[in-house]
Amino acid sequence: MNILVQKLSPTATIPQKMTENASGFDLFADIGEPIILNPLEWRQISTGIALEIPVGYEAQIRPRSGLSSTLGLSILNSPGTIDSDYRGEIKVILINLSPNPIRIEPEMRIAQIVFCPVISPQLIEAQTLSESLRQDGGFGHTGQ
Numbered sequence: 581m582n583i584l585v586q587k588l589s590p591t592a593t594i595p596q597k598m599t600e601n602a603s604g605f606d607l608f609a610d611i612g613e614p615i616i617l618n619p620l621e622w623r624q625i626s627t628g629i630a631l632e633i634p635v636g637y638e639a640q641i642r643p644r645s646g647l648s649s650t651l652g653l654s655i656l657n658s659p660g661t662i663d664s665d666y667r668g669e670i671k672v673i674l675i676n677l678s679p680n681p682i683r684i685e686p687e688m689r690i691a692q693i694v695f696c697p698v699i700s701p702q703l704i705e706a707q708t709l710s711e712s713l714r715q716d717g718g719f720g721h722t723g724q
């Protein structure tokens with residue numbers, strides 16, 4: 581499958597898979613100068629790219645585990661949803677969950693983007709639903 585990627589700025593980097601069978605393509609920050617994120621601060625970070633995702637697919641923006649485990653850097657709305665009809669700039673809402681300031685560098689690999697199929701069902705309003713073993717049990721009703 582081909583997915584079109586448009587660079588919206590000359591300093592943008594096309595997302596890259598770092599190993600052949602990686603699920604995600606790393607997303608690069610397209611920022612002119614470093615950005616400091618203070619503890620519990622979040623910011624939309626530019627990537628400088630836009631995508632044309634085929635209908636029937638979406639993309640998810642997910643954190644990079646290395647940045648989470650070493651820095652405490654995460655994504656506020658993880659996983660971010662990129663709709664197939666969105667043609668604007670892909671942005672990453674980074675949040676600093678650590679007690680220390682985090683410096684986001686230009687061209688830093690800030691997140692990863694994973695392409696996934698989506699289904700688009702018809703939602704039918706109903707008065708009752710069929711019975712199941714679980715019924716409305718949830719939120720730990722089976723114990724720990």
Ligand SMILES: O=c1ccn([C@H]2C[C@H](O)[C@@H](COP(=O)(O)OP(=O)(O)OP(=O)(O)O)O2)c(=O)[nH]1
Pocket residue numbers: 641657660661662663664666669670671672673
């Ligand atoms: O982390 C994200 C999340 C979303 N988007 C872009 C692509 C997506 O298709 C669009 C809308 O996202 P979403 O559906 O999550 O936003 P919403 O809050 O429901 O707003 P809208 O009314 O624009 O759909 O914003 C990003 O660039 N990064």
